[in-house]
Amino acid sequence: MEKRWKKYCSTIVLTALLTTIMVPAVSADDTDDQLAEYRRMQQQLKDDIANSKKEINNLTMEKNKNLQSLKAINDNLTQISQQIDLLNIDIANAESQIQVTETEINNKQQDLDGRLAIFNTRLKEIYMYGDVDFLEVLLQSSDLTDFLTRFEYLRYIAENDQRLLEEVKILKQALEDEKASLVTQKNDLEAKKAEHVSRSEELKVASAKQQEIISSIQGDIDEEMAMLDAFEEESNKIATQIVNLQSKNGTAPSASQFVWPCPSSKRVTSSYGMRTHPIKKTKSMHTGVDIGASSGSNIVAAAPGTVIMAAYNSAYGNYTIIDHGGGLSTMYAHQSAFVAKVGDTVMAGDVIGKVGSTGLSTGPHLHFEVRINGQHTSPNPYIGL
Secondary structure, eight states, X not given: OHHHHHHHHHHHXXXXXXXXXXOSOOOHXXXXXXXXXXXXXXXXXXXXXXXXXXXHHHHHHHHHHHHHHHHHHHHHHHHHHHHHHHHHHHHHHHHHHHHHHHHHHHHHHHHHHHHHHHHHHHHHHHHHHTTHHHHHHHXXXXXXHHHHHHHHHHHHHHHHHHHHHHHHHHHHHHHXXXXXXXXXXXXXXXXXXXXXXXXXXXXXXXXXXXXXXHHHHHHHHHHHHHHHHHHHHHHHHHHHHHHHTSOOSSOOOOGGGOOOSOTTOOOEEEOSEEEEOTTTXXXXXXXXXXXXXXXXXXXXXXXXXXXXXEEEETTTEEEEEEEEETTEEEEEEEEEEEOSOTXXXXXXXXXXXXXXXXXXXXXXXXXXXXXXXXXXEOSHHHHTO
């Protein structure tokens, strides 16, 4: 790219020098030499423009490929982020369930501690006083039946205490097991989250690198686009110089010698004059007339003359300029293909190109201009509008 910029700079310098050394009075041979040099430069710029477009296309393809890779990375990153969010919810639920279970375990522990305290107190009393309870039951009983009833009630209380203690222990153990299971589940979730977070960080790094690559490619595209604009600007300047060097001798053809430039269609889609640009949406001068026609239709020379330009730029696409003498020229833009080449002598009605939609265009049509000494003028009187 640096070499091409150097070549471009040298072209600018040469163009400036040629423009500077041009003087009003020059011989026919000098004019021919200057035209030949300008056309050589124009061809070089045409090649440079083609190379720039090819490079822009290659860079754009590379950029799109990297954009697809970036999209895949970001889609994966989004998916992992969603999974992390779900894991956070599961972890929060597990922590909440662990807290509930711990509360239940504490409650059961308090219940167990209370029952153990009562049970231990009874055991202590039995140990300290031996059969006093039995004696008290005997003495307080009104008869043998009452004694047996009281004794059976005491035995029932002892057995029930023992059963309740076992039930509380079993329930507490079940809660402990549930807590352990929940803690294991939480730890597994935390481990999965850690893996996802690690993968997320890797993808973020990959995404950032991909963004850097895309930014670098876009920088190259912007630079190439700037170079292309510069090439086309210089090409347009040279085209102007070529038009300025066209023959001022002879007599320009009269309007009666002109023919309609697009035989297959008479449909004018945009007239000469101020209009709202169909693409830019801004008010601007429309320097010719647009004739809507099917792509590939014939474009013919509107009057006899010599082809002095057959080139491309971003606005007009493929365009041809015919010198008719006496300072009069016509231009035919947005062609899909050239037929006439620079230097060809053409007659009115000769096919010079094909209708297309190259350059800044919304569809197949011919943009036709008439210029006098390089300045656009209404084509209407020349083509019967």
